[in-house]
Amino acid sequence: MTSPIGIALSHDRTESVRSGLFSKVLLFLLFMFWGASSVAQAQDERILDEIVAVVGNHIILQSEVDGAVMAGLQQQELVYSDDLWNEALSQMVNEKVLTIHAKRDTNLVITDQQVDQMLDSRIEQMQAQVGGQARMEELYGRSIIEIKSDLREEFRDMLLADEFRRQKTGTIKATPTDIADWFEAFPTDSLPSMPDMVRVSHIVRLPVVTEEARTEAMEIITAARDSVIAGVISMEDMAELFSDDPGSASNGGLYEDMSLSEVVPEFAAVAARSPIAAYSRIFETQFGLHFLRVNARRGENIDYNHILISFDERKVDEKPALERLALLRDSIMTSNGSFEVIASVESEEEFSKSRGGRVTDPQTGERSLFLEALGALWQRTLVTMEEGDISEPVEVQLLDGRRAFHIVLLEQRIDAHVVNIDTDYDLIAKRALSNKQGVELAKWIETLKTSVYIDLRGKARTLIANQ
Numbered sequence: 430m431t432s433p434i435g436i437a438l439s440h441d442r443t444e445s446v447r448s449g450l451f452s453k454v455l456l457f458l459l460f461m462f463w464g465a466s467s468v469a470q471a472q473d474e475r476i477l478d479e480i481v482a483v484v485g486n487h488i489i490l491q492s493e494v495d496g497a498v499m500a501g502l503q504q505q506e507l508v509y510s511d512d513l514w515n516e517a518l519s520q521m522v523n524e525k526v527l528t529i530h531a532k533r534d535t536n537l538v539i540t541d542q543q544v545d546q547m548l549d550s551r552i553e554q555m556q557a558q559v560g561g562q563a564r565m566e567e568l569y570g571r572s573i574i575e576i577k578s579d580l581r582e583e584f585r586d587m588l589l590a591d592e593f594r595r596q597k598t599g600t601i602k603a604t605p606t607d608i609a610d611w612f613e614a615f616p617t618d619s620l621p622s623m624p625d626m627v628r629v630s631h632i633v634r635l636p637v638v639t640e641e642a643r644t645e646a647m648e649i650i651t652a653a654r655d656s657v658i659a660g661v662i663s664m665e666d667m668a669e670l671f672s673d674d675p676g677s678a679s680n681g682g683l684y685e686d687m688s689l690s691e692v693v694p695e696f697a698a699v700a701a702r703s704p705i706a707a708y709s710r711i712f713e714t715q716f717g718l719h720f721l722r723v724n725a726r727r728g729e730n731i732d733y734n735h736i737l738i739s740f741d742e743r744k745v746d747e748k749p750a751l752e753r754l755a756l757l758r759d760s761i762m763t764s765n766g767s768f769e770v771i772a773s774v775e776s777e778e779e780f781s782k783s784r785g786g787r788v789t790d791p792q793t794g795e796r797s798l799f800l801e802a803l804g805a806l807w808q809r810t811l812v813t814m815e816e817g818d819i820s821e822p823v824e825v826q827l828l829d830g831r832r833a834f835h836i837v838l839l840e841q842r843i844d845a846h847v848v849n850i851d852t853d854y855d856l857i858a859k860r861a862l863s864n865k866q867g868v869e870l871a872k873w874i875e876t877l878k879t880s881v882y883i884d885l886r887g888k889a890r891t892l893i894a895n896q
Contacts, residue, residue, distance in 0.1 A: 479887040482518060484525035491888055494518045511892050518889055523874050526881050528586045531593035539588045546688070548577055548584050549730050553686045562685050562732070573686070574727075594870065601869050603862040611861035612850050620848045625800040627811060628841040630768060630786035632757055633778035633825070634750035635715075635833050642744035650711055650718045650738040658708055664722055664734050673717060673739040682734040689729050696721075700731055715831065742832055750834045754822035758836050761819060768819070768838050778827055778835075786838070791828060795856065797843060807837075814839040 482489040497517040502509060531537050552573065556565050562573055569576055603611075653671055657664045665681030672678040689697040695714045703709045703723045711720050721735035757775055760766045772786025781788050789796055800808060810823050820837040827833050843852055850857055885893065 481885065481887045481889040482522055483882070483884040483886070484522055485529045485881050487525045487529075489518065489521050489525070494521065494888075497521065515889075515892055518885075522883060524587075524590055526874060526877050526883075527590035527593050529881050530877050531586075531589035534593065537589060537592055539585055539592065543588055544581060544585050545728060547588060548580060549686060549688060551584070552577065556685060597870060597873055598866045601862075601866045603858060603865050607865055608854075608858050608861040609850065611864055612857050622845065622847050623843070623853065624845050626797045626843040627800055627803075627839060628796050628843075629788050629798070629811070630772060630838045630840060631778075631781060631788060631825070631835040632754065632768070632772045632776045632786055633781070633827070633833050633835045634753050634775075634822075635777045635831070636742075636745040636747045637749050638740045639744050639746050642740040645744070646718050646738045646740050647711070650720065650736065653736055653738070654708060654711060654720050664708075664736070668734060668736050671738070672736045674735070674737040677735070682736055683732075684735070685732045686727075686730050687733065689731065700733060716829075747834065751822045754834055754836050758819055758822070778833065780828065797841075797853075797856070810837055811839060816840065816842055 478490050478492045480488050481491045481494060494514060494517050497520075498509065498514050501507065501513065501517065507513065552565075556562050559565050559568060565576075566572055571579070649671070653667050656662050657667055663681075665683070668674075668678055668682030672682050674682065677684055689701055692700065693714050693716075695712060696719065699709050699712050699719075700721060700723060703721065705723055705726060707722065709719075709721045709723075711718055713719075717737050717739035719735050719737050721733050724732040724734065726732075753775070757766075757771055761768055761771060769785035769787075773782060776782040776786055780791065787796065788798065790798060800811065803811075804826065806823070806825050810820050810825075814820060814837070816839055818839050820839075822834050822836055825833055825835045846852060848857070
């Protein structure tokens, strides 16, 4: 559902490479993991490293820049050039400059909890890339605890730089004139086309789990838990055979380094209290019945195996959900009730409920959604609707895969068109603001550099001399 305008309407290179991509330590890890299959070959070669930049009391090595470039080449499918290498170095220098100035600002505070959250998230990403915690520890030659200790201050510096940058970008605004001028700078024949789009809100109700479905699921998971506890079968084998969790069943129900904030509250409550290596009681979440075993705990992060038995969707009662939605629809249409207010009270899908029923792109937050990306059930509901219509109660599949029912308010239908400032103002305004922030940040960083010692050496100096 992401709009192509994010790529097509861009004067400058994407900002996404700025801090994360060119961070010294994270890029070192990315480079190491990306090139893991070539480690043996690399060890056979003699690699001479050198300092290519000194920024304050920080040094940047050629190997760090090379690693950044290689990671970028793989991620963005680019071809190597000296310009890319220089750009990578420039981004790394900029990050050092921001860090130095951030540390001078005594009002900036980064908590240990912030560092832990970012560090845990990045480590989890690295583990997913290389095949788990054991493989990561093998590649790095250190335990996860030691790796985190090594990287903690580097990540604190990253957060400081990001917060320093964020405070600056927060002061940059795009006026209507800025937006219009930015858009008018594009040649008419270069503007992208947009497909059919809609703006919608909905109220969701879930089918009721019948006692028959709950009893059946309880019998299955109780038998599975009893067999595991009795030693008849391992939890890993049982999960592979019977767990309904598509994200972990093939891996024996295993999740590693998972933050409790990333799981639903009912699951987190049990996982937080469960002793290490013990099998939990059976408990219920919106996905079905579970039991788990916590293997390790590090603060708010845990390694665990679990088994999920979902409720049989063929044995749920749809009638209460359909009747409630029909009642709510009648109330809105006959009594002029507010769809937004009723959605915020009655809807059982939390993501849109908190927004008054408004359906947005979960990645970008944009309200204008590509009709073709919404899926067959949505398209079938919307095909005959006019703006302002509220649908009859119909089936829908939620983002988490659950089957539910909803009524849909079609707020706006936008036919396929070439991007223009009237129909796509919000999208254009976001891109214009992003562009202005990029330009202003670049000027600001150049000013910051004047009070920081910067010395380019080795390959960096050679490339500049050859330009």
